[in-house]
Amino acid sequence: MSANLPAATASPDLARGVSGRGDDAPPVRDVTLRGRRWWREVGWRHVVGVVVIAYCVLPLLYVLSASLNPGGTLTGSNNLFRTLDPANYTELFGTxxxxxxxxxxxxxxxxxxxxxxxxxxxxxxxxxxxxxxxxxxxxxxxxxxxxxxxxxxxxxxxxxxxxxxxxxxxxxxxxxxxxxxxxxxxxxxxxxxxxxxxxxxxxxxxxxxxxxxxxxxxxxxxxxxxxxxxxxxxxxxxxxxxxxxxxxxxxxxxxxxxxxxxxxxxxxxxxxxxxxxxxxxxxxxxxxxxxxxxxxxxxxxxxxxxxxxxxxxx
Missing domain, CATH: 1.10.3720.10 (MetI-like)
Structure with a gap:
């Protein structure tokens, strides 16, 4: 008998159970950060992270480039990876x-x-x-x-x-x-x-x-x-x-x-x-x-x- 009831007389609780949210539920807020707010709360952290990574990685790349430059000096190795020659590593094991x-x-x-x-x-x-x-x-x-x-x-x-x-x-x-x-x-x-x-x-x-x-x-x-x-x-x-x-x-x-x-x-x-x-x-x-x-x-x-x-x- 309940199956013949009109849709208008359906229980509000049943309607909320089917739809997943009631009419009195608070609307979902869009928490996506955009524009200046994103830079103020998140963006500057990315900038600091990139700067710190570059500060740490650059000396390592400089030393690695100097190790692959046979006969070079530290002052002459400003052009990173200009020469790729493992001669220094080969000579190292003779010392x-x-x-x-x-x-x-x-x-x-x-x-x-x-x-x-x-x-x-x-x-x-x-x-x-x-x-x-x-x-x-x-x-x-x-x-x-x-x-x-x-x-x-x-x-x-x-x-x-x-x-x-x-x-x-x-x-x-x-x-x-x-x-x-x-x-x-x-x-x-x-x-x-x-x-x-x-x-x-x-x-x-x-x-x-x-x-x-x-x-x-x-x-x-x-x-x-x-x-x-x-x-x-x-x-x-x-x-x-x-x-x-x-x-x-x-x-x-x-x-x-x-x-x-x-x-x-x-x-x-x-x-x-x-x-x-x-x-x-x-x-x-x-x-x-x-x-x-x-x-x-x-x-x-x-x-x-x-x-x-x-x-x-x-």
Whole structure:
């Protein structure tokens, strides 16, 4: 019987259900930005982004162009990519560049791994244990990181000279000694950085693991380190990048040409501004940037996955 009712007597609610919106619904506003309003709210951001990208990319293109210009100079490479010749890269492998790259990768990798392990162990102790002198030790770490490591260069050099007479492997011109210096300088700031991140991990996880019979070592290696993977990746990346381009301490500690790191070795080529092989130097700089880029892309994936993996449910 209801099917024979005229359309005029149909229920308003039924009409709204069929049409999707009622007569009293507010009209849809056109939020599209146009004209001056678009430039005022959105357009200027595009302009700033383009300027920043050009500011960052232009030096990279300039160095890449200089590396492909055999026999050229930096001042004569204003015309980008005027010459495309890989002669500088071919000549590069006939020098000590391979030794320098290997030394840098060895020193930076060991330093990054050692920094992550030492810093995470110290941060776990400060975050989970309560012992005498804990607050004073945290304050000391906070004060130590305020002073740059460069202030101790003379003391470090004299100490390494003394250690060389007793333990030659820990003296000057030793990669192990350089790694130890880097680890000592990075321990304070990285421990304090990790300490704040370790405090965000709920203690209930530790208590639940202890009830199941886990020791502090098992909790640290199998549970806590996985939960704090983002900060481990950040500290490892910062440690690697910082030691990869460090020059002053490496120059003081290392004297043998074949034991130089990349920063010290490339400086030897650029020390004489008039007769420096700038094309060779630019080619070395381009190849030296590849490990940093690859490491950043690799760790960035772990950082993002660690931050978005989920949360602890109560």
């Amino acid at each position: 000590n560049f391979g030794y320098w790259l290997g030394n840098s990768l060895l020193v930076c990798t060991v330093t990054a791994i050692g920094t992550v392990l030492m810093g995470s162990a110290a941060a776990y102790a400060f975050s989970r244990f309560r012992f005498s002198g804990r607050r004073a030790s945290l304050t000391a770490l906070l004060l130590i990181q305020m002073f740059p490591q460069m202030l101790a260069v003379v003391a470090i050099f004299l100490l390494l000279l003394s250690l060389k007479e007793v333990f030659p492997v820990l003296g000057t011109n030793s990669h192990l000694a350089l790694i130890m210096v880097y680890l000592g300088g990075a321990l304070g700031v990285n421990t304090f950085l990790m300490y704040g991140f370790f405090n965000t991990v709920p203690r209930e996880i530790d208590e639940a693991a202890k009830i199941d019979g886990a020791s502090h070592g098992q909790i640290f290696w199998t549970i806590i380190l996985r939960l704090v993977a983002p900060i481990l990746a950040v500290v490892g990346l910062l440690s690697f990048v910082g030691t990869y381009g460090e020059f002053i301490i490496a120059k003081v500690v290392l004297q043998d040409v074949q034991k130089f790191t990349l920063a010290v070795g490339l400086y030897q080529w650029a020390s004489d501004e008039r007769n420096a092989p700038w094309g060779l130097f630019a080619a070395g700089a381009v190849l030296a940037a590849i490990p940093i880029i690859l490491l950043f892309l690799f760790l960035q994936r772990y950082i993002v996955s660690g931050l978005t993996a989920g949360s602890v449910k109560g």
